[in-house]
Amino acid sequence: MYSTVERGTPNTLDYRIFYSKDGTLISPFHDIPLYADQSKQYCNMVVEIPRWTNAKMEICKEEPFNPIKQDVKKGNLRYVNNVFPYHGYIWNYGAPPPDVGGSGSRGQQH
Numbered sequence: 001m002y003s004t005v006e007r008g009t010p011n012t013l014d015y016r017i018f019y020s021k022d023g024t025l026i027s028p029f030h031d032i033p034l035y036a037d038q039s040k041q042y043c044n045m046v047v048e049i050p051r052w053t054n055a056k057m058e059i060c061k062e063e064p065f066n067p068i069k070q071d072v073k074k075g076n077l078r079y080v081n082n083v084f085p086y087h088g089y090i091w092n093y094g095a096p097p098p099d100v101g102g103s104g105s106r107g108q109q110h
Contacts, residue, residue: 002032002044007067011055011077016067019046027066028059032097049093052086054079059095 002021008014019028026032028046036042048057048068056071056078063069071078080088 002026011070013070013072013077016060016063016069017057018065018067025065028068028097029061029066030098034096034098043096045092045094046097047092047094049080049089051090051092052088054082054088056080 002019005018005020005025007016007018018025019032020026021031032044032046034043036044046059048059049055057068058071059066060069082088
């Protein structure tokens with residue numbers, strides 16, 4: 001089972017969300033398989049931005065273990081505007097692992 005480990009304070013430049021398995025940090029790009037079951041009927045998904053939230057979060061390709069961090073533009077944290085009657089993203093936003101495009105960086109994991 002996978003879990004998350006939060007470091008830092010939400011809505012700050014130092015906030016990170018790491019993934020772990022059995023108490024060990026892992027990379028969502030490289031260490032979570034695409035399929036969640038042996039019959040290959042169900043896929044895993046890495047949720048970067050949970051439904052109904054405004055913070056524009058993304059997987060960081062440059063840092064070890066590829067944590068999720070808030071996107072920054074011109075030195076400012078990015079947020080998504082509300083569109084009435086909704087608050088933030090109206091769905092879970094993310095990607096299926098592994099990074100099949102190969103753009104992820106494993107960093108200094110091992």
